[in-house]
Amino acid sequence: MFPASFGYVAAHSVEEAVQLLTKHGEDAKLLAGGHSLIPAMKLRLASPRTLIDLATVPGLRGVRMDGNTLAIGALTVYADVASSELVQKHLPGLVDAASVIGDVQVRNRGTIGGSIAHADPGADFPVILTALNASFVLQPRSGSRTVAADDFFIDFYTTAMAANEVLTEIRVPLPMAGSGTAYVKLPHPASGYVVVSAGALITRQPSGSCALARVALGGLGSGPVRAVATETELQGKPLTPEVIAAAAARAAEETDPEGDTYASAEYKRHVAIVYTRRAIEAAVQRASAS
Numbered sequence: 001m002f003p004a005s006f007g008y009v010a011a012h013s014v015e016e017a018v019q020l021l022t023k024h025g026e027d028a029k030l031l032a033g034g035h036s037l038i039p040a041m042k043l044r045l046a047s048p049r050t051l052i053d054l055a056t057v058p059g060l061r062g063v064r065m066d067g068n069t070l071a072i073g074a075l076t077v078y079a080d081v082a083s084s085e086l087v088q089k090h091l092p093g094l095v096d097a098a099s100v101i102g103d104v105q106v107r108n109r110g111t112i113g114g115s116i117a118h119a120d121p122g123a124d125f126p127v128i129l130t131a132l133n134a135s136f137v138l139q140p141r142s143g144s145r146t147v148a149a150d151d152f153f154i155d156f157y158t159t160a161m162a163a164n165e166v167l168t169e170i171r172v173p174l175p176m177a178g179s180g181t182a183y184v185k186l187p188h189p190a191s192g193y194v195v196v197s198a199g200a201l202i203t204r205q206p207s208g209s210c211a212l213a214r215v216a217l218g219g220l221g222s223g224p225v226r227a228v229a230t231e232t233e234l235q236g237k238p239l240t241p242e243v244i245a246a247a248a249a250r251a252a253e254e255t256d257p258e259g260d261t262y263a264s265a266e267y268k269r270h271v272a273i274v275y276t277r278r279a280i281e282a283a284v285q286r287a288s289a290s
Protein backbone atom coordinates (compact mmCIF):
# COMPACT_ATOMS: atom_id res chain seq x y z
CA MET A 1 0.00 0.00 0.00
CA PHE A 2 1.66 3.17 -1.18
CA PRO A 3 0.16 6.66 -1.10
CA ALA A 4 -0.03 8.80 -4.22
CA SER A 5 2.97 11.12 -4.42
CA PHE A 6 2.68 14.28 -2.36
CA GLY A 7 4.64 17.34 -1.35
CA TYR A 8 5.64 18.10 2.24
CA VAL A 9 6.06 21.43 3.95
CA ALA A 10 6.77 22.07 7.63
CA ALA A 11 4.84 24.98 9.10
CA HIS A 12 6.59 27.06 11.77
CA SER A 13 3.59 28.96 13.08
CA VAL A 14 -0.18 28.59 13.06
CA GLU A 15 -0.39 31.67 10.81
CA GLU A 16 1.94 29.99 8.30
CA ALA A 17 -0.12 26.79 8.40
CA VAL A 18 -3.29 28.80 7.69
CA GLN A 19 -1.56 30.63 4.84
CA LEU A 20 -0.38 27.35 3.34
CA LEU A 21 -3.87 25.83 3.65
CA THR A 22 -5.34 28.88 1.93
CA LYS A 23 -2.71 28.77 -0.82
CA HIS A 24 -3.05 25.05 -1.59
CA GLY A 25 -6.81 24.84 -1.03
CA GLU A 26 -8.51 21.45 -1.26
CA ASP A 27 -5.22 19.85 -2.36
CA ALA A 28 -3.64 20.27 1.07
CA LYS A 29 -4.04 18.49 4.41
CA LEU A 30 -2.62 19.25 7.82
CA LEU A 31 -0.49 16.50 9.34
CA ALA A 32 -0.52 15.98 13.11
CA GLY A 33 0.19 12.49 14.48
CA GLY A 34 -0.50 10.97 11.06
CA HIS A 35 -2.16 7.89 12.53
CA SER A 36 -5.39 8.42 10.63
CA LEU A 37 -4.21 10.50 7.68
CA ILE A 38 -1.27 8.33 6.58
CA PRO A 39 -3.27 5.06 6.60
CA ALA A 40 -6.03 6.84 4.64
CA MET A 41 -3.43 8.01 2.11
CA LYS A 42 -1.99 4.51 1.82
CA LEU A 43 -5.47 3.17 1.11
CA ARG A 44 -5.94 6.05 -1.39
CA LEU A 45 -9.00 7.18 0.56
CA ALA A 46 -7.21 10.54 0.73
CA SER A 47 -4.70 11.82 -1.80
CA PRO A 48 -3.62 15.30 -0.74
CA ARG A 49 -0.99 16.83 -3.00
CA THR A 50 0.58 18.72 -0.11
CA LEU A 51 1.00 17.80 3.55
CA ILE A 52 1.47 20.70 5.96
CA ASP A 53 3.19 19.43 9.08
CA LEU A 54 2.02 20.92 12.36
CA ALA A 55 4.61 19.09 14.46
CA THR A 56 7.08 21.92 13.79
CA VAL A 57 4.70 24.60 15.10
CA PRO A 58 5.74 25.64 18.62
CA GLY A 59 3.25 26.17 21.43
CA LEU A 60 0.59 23.66 20.38
CA ARG A 61 1.51 20.95 22.84
CA GLY A 62 0.79 20.75 26.57
CA VAL A 63 -1.87 21.20 29.24
CA ARG A 64 -2.27 24.44 31.20
CA MET A 65 -4.74 26.05 33.55
CA ASP A 66 -6.38 29.21 32.21
CA GLY A 67 -8.64 30.59 34.94
CA ASN A 68 -11.45 28.07 35.38
CA THR A 69 -10.60 26.25 32.18
CA LEU A 70 -8.16 23.50 31.33
CA ALA A 71 -6.53 24.39 28.00
CA ILE A 72 -5.02 21.51 26.02
CA GLY A 73 -2.87 22.24 22.98
CA ALA A 74 -4.11 20.54 19.82
CA LEU A 75 -0.78 18.74 19.32
CA THR A 76 -0.83 17.15 22.79
CA VAL A 77 -0.54 13.40 22.40
CA TYR A 78 -2.88 11.03 24.23
CA ALA A 79 -0.12 9.74 26.54
CA ASP A 80 0.56 13.30 27.71
CA VAL A 81 -3.14 13.90 28.35
CA ALA A 82 -3.33 10.69 30.41
CA SER A 83 -0.22 11.50 32.46
CA SER A 84 -0.98 15.20 33.03
CA GLU A 85 -1.39 15.90 36.75
CA LEU A 86 -3.85 18.68 35.95
CA VAL A 87 -6.04 16.34 33.91
CA GLN A 88 -5.76 13.58 36.50
CA LYS A 89 -6.80 15.96 39.27
CA HIS A 90 -9.66 17.76 37.54
CA LEU A 91 -10.89 15.56 34.68
CA PRO A 92 -10.31 11.86 35.39
CA GLY A 93 -12.91 11.04 32.72
CA LEU A 94 -10.51 12.45 30.14
CA VAL A 95 -7.76 10.21 31.52
CA ASP A 96 -10.13 7.24 31.16
CA ALA A 97 -10.56 8.06 27.46
CA ALA A 98 -6.90 8.87 26.71
CA SER A 99 -5.85 5.57 28.30
CA VAL A 100 -8.02 3.32 26.13
CA ILE A 101 -7.27 4.75 22.68
CA GLY A 102 -5.48 2.29 20.39
CA ASP A 103 -2.18 0.90 21.64
CA VAL A 104 0.96 2.44 23.15
CA GLN A 105 2.26 3.61 19.77
CA VAL A 106 -1.03 5.30 18.91
CA ARG A 107 -1.15 6.95 22.33
CA ASN A 108 2.38 8.28 21.88
CA ARG A 109 1.75 9.73 18.40
CA GLY A 110 -1.96 10.48 18.12
CA THR A 111 -2.94 14.04 19.02
CA ILE A 112 -6.09 15.26 20.72
CA GLY A 113 -6.52 17.87 17.97
CA GLY A 114 -6.12 15.25 15.24
CA SER A 115 -8.76 13.08 16.86
CA ILE A 116 -11.22 15.98 17.11
CA ALA A 117 -10.55 17.27 13.59
CA HIS A 118 -10.78 13.80 12.06
CA ALA A 119 -14.18 13.16 13.74
CA ASP A 120 -14.12 9.40 13.28
CA PRO A 121 -17.47 7.99 14.48
CA GLY A 122 -15.50 5.35 16.42
CA ALA A 123 -13.23 7.84 18.21
CA ASP A 124 -13.08 8.28 21.97
CA PHE A 125 -12.20 11.93 22.62
CA PRO A 126 -15.21 13.47 20.83
CA VAL A 127 -17.52 11.58 23.21
CA ILE A 128 -15.92 12.50 26.51
CA LEU A 129 -15.24 16.08 25.38
CA THR A 130 -18.92 16.49 24.50
CA ALA A 131 -19.89 15.21 27.96
CA LEU A 132 -17.40 17.65 29.50
CA ASN A 133 -18.90 20.59 27.57
CA ALA A 134 -15.55 21.34 25.91
CA SER A 135 -15.04 23.87 23.16
CA PHE A 136 -12.53 24.02 20.36
CA VAL A 137 -10.46 27.04 19.33
CA LEU A 138 -10.09 27.42 15.57
CA GLN A 139 -7.74 29.78 13.81
CA PRO A 140 -8.96 31.02 10.45
CA ARG A 141 -7.13 33.62 8.31
CA SER A 142 -7.63 36.34 10.91
CA GLY A 143 -8.53 36.22 14.58
CA SER A 144 -9.86 33.04 16.11
CA ARG A 145 -13.22 31.51 16.87
CA THR A 146 -14.44 29.00 19.41
CA VAL A 147 -17.01 26.29 18.71
CA ALA A 148 -18.73 24.23 21.43
CA ALA A 149 -18.40 20.44 21.12
CA ASP A 150 -22.21 20.25 20.89
CA ASP A 151 -22.06 22.23 17.62
CA PHE A 152 -18.77 20.91 16.24
CA PHE A 153 -19.46 17.34 15.09
CA ILE A 154 -21.72 17.56 12.05
CA ASP A 155 -21.59 14.15 10.38
CA PHE A 156 -19.25 11.21 9.71
CA TYR A 157 -15.74 12.70 9.48
CA THR A 158 -17.31 16.15 9.11
CA THR A 159 -16.98 19.05 11.53
CA ALA A 160 -17.83 22.73 11.75
CA MET A 161 -14.20 23.54 10.86
CA ALA A 162 -13.55 25.26 7.53
CA ALA A 163 -10.96 23.76 5.17
CA ASN A 164 -8.44 26.54 5.86
CA GLU A 165 -8.76 26.59 9.65
CA VAL A 166 -6.39 25.10 12.20
CA LEU A 167 -7.64 23.66 15.48
CA THR A 168 -5.25 25.09 18.05
CA GLU A 169 -6.68 24.36 21.48
CA ILE A 170 -9.23 22.27 23.33
CA ARG A 171 -10.80 24.12 26.26
CA VAL A 172 -12.56 22.23 29.03
CA PRO A 173 -14.34 24.13 31.82
CA LEU A 174 -13.38 22.86 35.26
CA PRO A 175 -16.35 21.01 36.75
CA MET A 176 -18.00 22.59 39.79
CA ALA A 177 -17.23 21.36 43.30
CA GLY A 178 -18.91 18.02 43.95
CA SER A 179 -18.49 16.84 40.35
CA GLY A 180 -17.21 13.58 38.95
CA THR A 181 -16.35 12.56 35.39
CA ALA A 182 -15.93 9.15 33.79
CA TYR A 183 -15.67 7.42 30.41
CA VAL A 184 -16.24 3.76 29.59
CA LYS A 185 -15.94 1.99 26.26
CA LEU A 186 -16.77 -1.33 24.67
CA PRO A 187 -13.94 -1.61 22.14
CA HIS A 188 -14.15 -3.57 18.93
CA PRO A 189 -12.00 -6.65 19.65
CA ALA A 190 -10.04 -6.33 16.39
CA SER A 191 -9.59 -2.59 15.91
CA GLY A 192 -9.98 -1.27 19.44
CA TYR A 193 -12.22 1.52 18.14
CA VAL A 194 -15.50 2.29 19.88
CA VAL A 195 -18.41 -0.11 19.42
CA VAL A 196 -20.32 1.82 22.07
CA SER A 197 -18.98 4.24 24.67
CA ALA A 198 -20.36 6.62 27.28
CA GLY A 199 -18.93 9.70 28.96
CA ALA A 200 -20.49 11.41 31.97
CA LEU A 201 -20.14 14.58 33.98
CA ILE A 202 -22.23 14.52 37.15
CA THR A 203 -22.43 17.25 39.79
CA ARG A 204 -23.75 16.11 43.13
CA GLN A 205 -25.29 18.46 45.67
CA PRO A 206 -24.28 18.02 49.35
CA SER A 207 -27.76 16.51 49.87
CA GLY A 208 -26.84 13.74 47.40
CA SER A 209 -29.16 14.83 44.61
CA CYS A 210 -28.09 15.57 41.06
CA ALA A 211 -27.38 19.24 40.32
CA LEU A 212 -26.08 18.68 36.78
CA ALA A 213 -25.76 15.75 34.40
CA ARG A 214 -24.14 15.70 30.97
CA VAL A 215 -23.96 12.32 29.27
CA ALA A 216 -22.65 11.63 25.76
CA LEU A 217 -22.63 8.39 23.80
CA GLY A 218 -20.34 7.07 21.08
CA GLY A 219 -20.98 4.43 18.45
CA LEU A 220 -24.68 5.17 18.02
CA GLY A 221 -24.50 7.71 15.21
CA SER A 222 -22.19 9.72 13.00
CA GLY A 223 -20.58 11.33 16.05
CA PRO A 224 -21.16 11.89 19.74
CA VAL A 225 -24.81 11.95 20.81
CA ARG A 226 -26.07 13.61 23.99
CA ALA A 227 -28.29 11.30 26.06
CA VAL A 228 -30.76 14.09 26.77
CA ALA A 229 -33.51 11.89 28.26
CA THR A 230 -31.01 10.38 30.69
CA GLU A 231 -29.76 13.82 31.71
CA THR A 232 -33.31 15.07 32.29
CA GLU A 233 -34.24 11.97 34.25
CA LEU A 234 -31.33 12.51 36.68
CA GLN A 235 -31.84 16.24 37.21
CA GLY A 236 -32.71 17.06 40.84
CA LYS A 237 -33.13 13.42 41.85
CA PRO A 238 -31.16 11.52 44.52
CA LEU A 239 -28.29 9.68 42.85
CA THR A 240 -29.33 6.22 44.07
CA PRO A 241 -28.60 3.03 42.08
CA GLU A 242 -32.32 2.80 41.20
CA VAL A 243 -32.51 6.38 39.87
CA ILE A 244 -29.28 5.92 37.90
CA ALA A 245 -30.52 2.63 36.39
CA ALA A 246 -33.86 4.19 35.41
CA ALA A 247 -32.11 7.17 33.81
CA ALA A 248 -29.60 4.96 31.99
CA ALA A 249 -32.47 2.86 30.61
CA ARG A 250 -33.45 5.91 28.54
CA ALA A 251 -29.94 6.45 27.10
CA ALA A 252 -30.57 5.09 23.62
CA GLU A 253 -34.01 6.68 23.23
CA GLU A 254 -33.04 9.42 20.80
CA THR A 255 -30.60 7.28 18.81
CA ASP A 256 -30.87 5.35 15.58
CA PRO A 257 -27.69 3.23 15.41
CA GLU A 258 -26.79 1.19 12.37
CA GLY A 259 -26.07 -2.49 12.79
CA ASP A 260 -22.86 -3.86 11.28
CA THR A 261 -21.06 -7.19 10.96
CA TYR A 262 -19.96 -7.04 14.60
CA ALA A 263 -22.99 -5.65 16.43
CA SER A 264 -26.67 -5.28 15.59
CA ALA A 265 -28.46 -1.99 16.25
CA GLU A 266 -30.40 -3.68 19.07
CA TYR A 267 -27.18 -4.90 20.72
CA LYS A 268 -25.65 -1.41 20.49
CA ARG A 269 -28.72 0.11 22.14
CA HIS A 270 -28.54 -2.45 24.94
CA VAL A 271 -24.81 -1.87 25.48
CA ALA A 272 -25.44 1.88 25.51
CA ILE A 273 -27.82 1.45 28.46
CA VAL A 274 -25.34 -0.72 30.38
CA TYR A 275 -22.36 1.54 29.67
CA THR A 276 -24.29 4.70 30.46
CA ARG A 277 -25.13 3.27 33.85
CA ARG A 278 -21.48 2.36 34.43
CA ALA A 279 -20.22 5.81 33.39
CA ILE A 280 -22.73 7.59 35.64
CA GLU A 281 -21.96 5.30 38.58
CA ALA A 282 -18.23 5.90 38.18
CA ALA A 283 -18.74 9.67 37.89
CA VAL A 284 -20.97 9.69 41.00
CA GLN A 285 -18.38 7.70 42.92
CA ARG A 286 -15.71 10.24 41.97
CA ALA A 287 -18.03 13.10 42.83
CA SER A 288 -18.58 11.59 46.26
CA ALA A 289 -14.83 11.25 46.80
CA SER A 290 -14.01 14.79 45.65
Ligand SMILES: Cc1cc2nc3c(=O)[nH]c(=O)nc-3n(C[C@H](O)[C@H](O)[C@H](O)COP(=O)(O)OP(=O)(O)OC[C@H]3O[C@@H](n4cnc5c(N)ncnc54)[C@H](O)[C@@H]3O)c2cc1C
Pocket: 029, 030, 031, 032, 033, 034, 035, 036, 037, 038, 039, 054, 074, 075, 100, 101, 102, 103, 106, 109, 110, 111, 112, 113, 114, 115, 117, 118, 120, 122, 123, 124, 125, 165, 166, 167, 168, 191, 192, 193, 194
Ligand atom coordinates in the same frame (compact mmCIF):
# COMPACT_ATOMS: atom_id res chain seq x y z
C1 LIG B 1 -3.90 1.09 15.09
C2 LIG B 1 -4.75 2.30 15.42
C3 LIG B 1 -5.71 2.20 16.43
C4 LIG B 1 -6.50 3.31 16.76
N1 LIG B 1 -7.41 3.20 17.75
C5 LIG B 1 -8.15 4.27 18.11
C6 LIG B 1 -9.08 4.19 19.19
O1 LIG B 1 -9.24 3.17 19.85
N2 LIG B 1 -9.78 5.31 19.50
C7 LIG B 1 -9.61 6.50 18.82
O2 LIG B 1 -10.27 7.50 19.15
N3 LIG B 1 -8.75 6.60 17.79
C8 LIG B 1 -8.01 5.52 17.42
N4 LIG B 1 -7.10 5.63 16.40
C9 LIG B 1 -7.03 6.87 15.65
C10 LIG B 1 -6.02 7.80 16.27
O3 LIG B 1 -6.58 8.32 17.44
C11 LIG B 1 -5.71 8.89 15.23
O4 LIG B 1 -4.38 9.19 15.42
C12 LIG B 1 -6.59 10.12 15.30
O5 LIG B 1 -7.85 9.78 14.71
C13 LIG B 1 -6.03 11.30 14.52
O6 LIG B 1 -5.02 11.93 15.23
P1 LIG B 1 -3.64 12.23 14.53
O7 LIG B 1 -2.90 13.15 15.44
O8 LIG B 1 -2.97 10.96 14.18
O9 LIG B 1 -4.11 13.05 13.24
P2 LIG B 1 -3.71 12.93 11.70
O10 LIG B 1 -3.85 11.53 11.23
O11 LIG B 1 -2.40 13.58 11.49
O12 LIG B 1 -4.85 13.84 11.07
C14 LIG B 1 -6.18 13.39 10.99
C15 LIG B 1 -7.03 14.47 10.29
O13 LIG B 1 -7.19 15.61 11.12
C16 LIG B 1 -6.64 16.79 10.47
N5 LIG B 1 -5.95 17.53 11.54
C17 LIG B 1 -5.03 17.04 12.41
N6 LIG B 1 -4.68 17.98 13.29
C18 LIG B 1 -5.40 19.09 12.98
C19 LIG B 1 -5.48 20.39 13.56
N7 LIG B 1 -4.78 20.74 14.66
N8 LIG B 1 -6.31 21.30 12.99
C20 LIG B 1 -7.06 20.96 11.90
N9 LIG B 1 -7.03 19.74 11.33
C21 LIG B 1 -6.21 18.80 11.86
C22 LIG B 1 -5.70 16.26 9.39
O14 LIG B 1 -5.58 17.17 8.32
C23 LIG B 1 -6.40 14.97 8.99
O15 LIG B 1 -7.44 15.26 8.08
C24 LIG B 1 -6.32 4.53 16.05
C25 LIG B 1 -5.35 4.63 15.02
C26 LIG B 1 -4.58 3.52 14.71
C27 LIG B 1 -3.54 3.65 13.64
